Amino acid sequence: MRVDFVKMHGLGNDFVVLDARAQALPPLGEGMASALADRRSGIGCDQLILLEPSGAADFRMRIFNADGSEVGACGNASRAVALLHGKPARVETGGGIIAVEPRGDGASVDMGEPRFDWQDIPLAYGMDTALMPVSWEGLDQPGAVNVGNPHVVFFVADCDAVPLDRIGPEIETDPLFPERVNVNVASVTDRGHIRLRVWERGAGLTRACGTGACATAVHAMRRGLVERDVAVALPGGTLTIAWGEDNRIRMTGPATEAYRGSFEWGDFA
Incomplete structure (x- = not known):
């Protein structure tokens, strides 16, 4: 199965973005996420971003660190995804629903409310x-x-x-x-x-x-x-x-699309 990806970064914090909103992908586990993130044998990134359909927002964003662990939020990736999406959107994340809005060469993101307890x-x-x-x-x-x-x-x-x-x-x-x-x-x-x-x-x-x-x-x-x-x-x-x-916290800053490519899913599964 050939899968497209977009390589992006926010201030040098880089991501591989996979879009499963229109075409479903097989389950993505920690092992595959870390293999794709590997800078020597994979595509290479700090975080792997998976976009999926959502019943609670315009779409869902899942975030995997380079070691394969899944986390709830990533501000730089949120700006990159806003730029990729191209219009304001509500995005479901593991940390809650955020609002993103592309602006010029970057985006503004409503990151929600901080918690201190x-x-x-x-x-x-x-x-x-x-x-x-x-x-x-x-x-x-x-x-x-x-x-x-x-x-x-x-x-x-x-x-x-x-x-x-x-x-x-x-x-x-x-x-x-x-x-x-x-x-x-x-x-x-x-x-x-x-x-x-x-x-x-x-x-x-x-x-x-x-x-x-x-x-x-x-x-x-x-x-x-x-x-x-x-x-x-x-x-x-x-x-x-x-x-x-x-x-509520609002973050504003740049994001950049670096390049696009594709890979064979089976090579990393």
């Missing part, structure tokens, strides 16, 4: 998620927020100086986070700007993470460090994050 992150036991009494090798008192997937956020003087490639996987797999966690280290430049690096669960260091930008901005706003509309600069580029009075 420790059970919603989730954490292994109860604590204040605004100022958590935990630390890892000098990274201490983080905040936690769920924006469709779980994030822990550390504010530091210089996010570039943190050895995130080493400490990121340690925090991601800490027993405190039973579903693992995305790790964000951020530096507040001023009340309108944040610098951010992200270790993404199941994918590793990434050039950009849309949900990470949302989680970090909201946590900074919650702590009173920035205004309610900020620019978040990641290694791959900048996203604009606004947290409205209606408690």
Whole structure:
């Protein structure tokens, strides 16, 4: 069975998009997702995106990390899918229904409402998620927020100086986070700007993470460090994050289609 794909990226965070809305595909498991994501023997990507019909929204978006694990949300992929779809849409995800709207060379995405209760992150036991009494090798008192997937956020003087490639996987797999966690280290430049690096669960260091930008901005706003509309600069580029009075997060930024191709399903099944 020959299957078409679209290779896309948002600020360097790249995706292979499979569209099963018009033509059904065989079941996609973790093994096949990770095989397609492999950069040496597959197509190569940070996340594999599967579009399917939905009874609750215009269509459904499923998200598989490079290790094959399925997750509930991906902000950069949401912008890419909006660009691919070409018109405003409501999209069902594992983290809830979001609204996307293509804009020029990118998109604006209503990411929904953040969740702060420790059970919603989730954490292994109860604590204040605004100022958590935990630390890892000098990274201490983080905040936690769920924006469709779980994030822990550390504010530091210089996010570039943190050895995130080493400490990121340690925090991601800490027993405190039973579903693992995305790790964000951020530096507040001023009340309108944040610098951010992200270790993404199941994918590793990434050039950009849309949900990470949302989680970090909201946590900074919650702590009173920035205004309610900020620019978040990641290694791959900048996203604009606004947290409205209606408690909903809106993310705006670019997305790019890189190329299209096809593959034999049986080669990766």
